[in-house]
Amino acid sequence: MTDRQPLAGIRVLDFSTLLPGPLATLLLAEAGAEVIKIERPGRGDEMRSYVPKLGSDSVNFALLNRGKRSLAIDLKAPDALARLRPLLETADIVVEQFRPGVMDRLGLGYEALSAINARIIYCAITGWGQHGPKADVAAHDLNYVAETGMLGLAAGADGAPVVPAALVADIAGGTYPGVINILLALRQRDVTGRGCKLDIAMADNLFAFLYWAIGNGLAAGAWPRPGGELVSGGSPRYNVYRTADGRFVAAAPLEQKFWESFCSLIGLDAAYRDDAGREAATRSEVARIIASRDAHHWEQCFAGQDVCCTLVRTVEEALRDPHFAARGLFAWRLVSAAGAISALPVPIAAPFRSSDVEAPYPALGEANALLDASARK
Numbered sequence: 357m358t359d360r361q362p363l364a365g366i367r368v369l370d371f372s373t374l375l376p377g378p379l380a381t382l383l384l385a386e387a388g389a390e391v392i393k394i395e396r397p398g399r400g401d402e403m404r405s406y407v408p409k410l411g412s413d414s415v416n417f418a419l420l421n422r423g424k425r426s427l428a429i430d431l432k433a434p435d436a437l438a439r440l441r442p443l444l445e446t447a448d449i450v451v452e453q454f455r456p457g458v459m460d461r462l463g464l465g466y467e468a469l470s471a472i473n474a475r476i477i478y479c480a481i482t483g484w485g486q487h488g489p490k491a492d493v494a495a496h497d498l499n500y501v502a503e504t505g506m507l508g509l510a511a512g513a514d515g516a517p518v519v520p521a522a523l524v525a526d527i528a529g530g531t532y533p534g535v536i537n538i539l540l541a542l543r544q545r546d547v548t549g550r551g552c553k554l555d556i557a558m559a560d561n562l563f564a565f566l567y568w569a570i571g572n573g574l575a576a577g578a579w580p581r582p583g584g585e586l587v588s589g590g591s592p593r594y595n596v597y598r599t600a601d602g603r604f605v606a607a608a609p610l611e612q613k614f615w616e617s618f619c620s621l622i623g624l625d626a627a628y629r630d631d632a633g634r635e636a637a638t639r640s641e642v643a644r645i646i647a648s649r650d651a652h653h654w655e656q657c658f659a660g661q662d663v664c665c666t667l668v669r670t671v672e673e674a675l676r677d678p679h680f681a682a683r684g685l686f687a688w689r690l691v692s693a694a695g696a697i698s699a700l701p702v703p704i705a706a707p708f709r710s711s712d713v714e715a716p717y718p719a720l721g722e723a724n725a726l727l728d729a730s731a732r733k
């Protein structure tokens with residue numbers, strides 16, 4: 357642990373709810389920032405009501421808001437801006453996730469806040485961005501991955517797109533670009549002395565993940581086929597195969613040296629090893645062989661071999677993996693009245709993370725004394 361974390365002394369006012377913004381501010385909090393979550397009185401962030409619970413609030417909310425503080429205030433109240441003003445004057449970062457224009461109508465848009473505090477870095481996370489024909493269209497993660505072409509790349513056995521197992525747009529398109537650009541804006545502010553507004557559009561930020569599909573299409577006119585390309589299910593060298601006992605092997609022996617070792621280990625007939633142009637036939641034969649033995653057999657077969665093959669684990673199994681334990685991934689704890697569980701492992705390097713190995717999540721309005729103290733000054 358360092359004596360002073362990278363974001364120590366940085367104050368963040370978090371007006372966001374649910375996932376993209378709260379996860380972004382969690383990363384900032386873990387790196388030392390003071391994060392004050394602004395919530396509506398009575399109910400707070402909608403995610404508090406989700407199940408299962410960890411004490412009085414949902415475990416989802418608790419995981420995403422560890423180490424933060426909570427202010428409960430009605431943003432539509434006539435005196436809301438006046439009550440918040442002392443905090444806005446000292447804030448470094450504002451994160452919000454409303455539809456475009458909502459914060460402006462509340463008197464909390466970037467222009468209004470920069471007039472109060474020119475150093476404010478204002479990060480607005482939305483699905484479609486602050487402008488454009490779809491800016492006000494309601495959508496969720498699945499819609500963003502569908503509209504950007506990402507969902508169409510993967511196809512199940514019946515050819516239908518497969519629902520992603522992770523909220524890719526929310527996290528990879530919203531949270532991570534939000535944090536990256538906030539840190540860049542802090543660096544720029546060191547030079548200019550002024551903040552800025554960041555327009556983080558979750559859909560926009562998915563296109564970086566489609567680099568190969570875009571490149572193939574634009575350079576060669578070879579637009580990807582659903583489930584038919586090298587890393588989307590079309591190759592026997594990058595695929596998932598069912599075992600005899602209903603488990604699955606994730607096989608990724610892409611490079612020739614790995615492929616040759618893999619073929620030898622599973623006993624693939626020489627006629628199928630040159631898979632160029634006959635990927636479907638080779639894939640079918642590999643599937644037949646893997647399906648002939650159980651998962652334990654293949655786990656033992658691939659152990660210690662350079663073949664890039666693993667079993668598909670459950671989340672429960674992954675949390676018990678000695679590798680992740682050895683790396684200290686779950687060393688930080690989330691404390692609640694109901695007990696303690698592992699905190700969310702976040703992509704913040706260990707030397708930069710919070711020295712509070714055990715930290716709680718905030719009760720609704722637990723920091724409202726900050727408003728009262730500001731009003732007395």
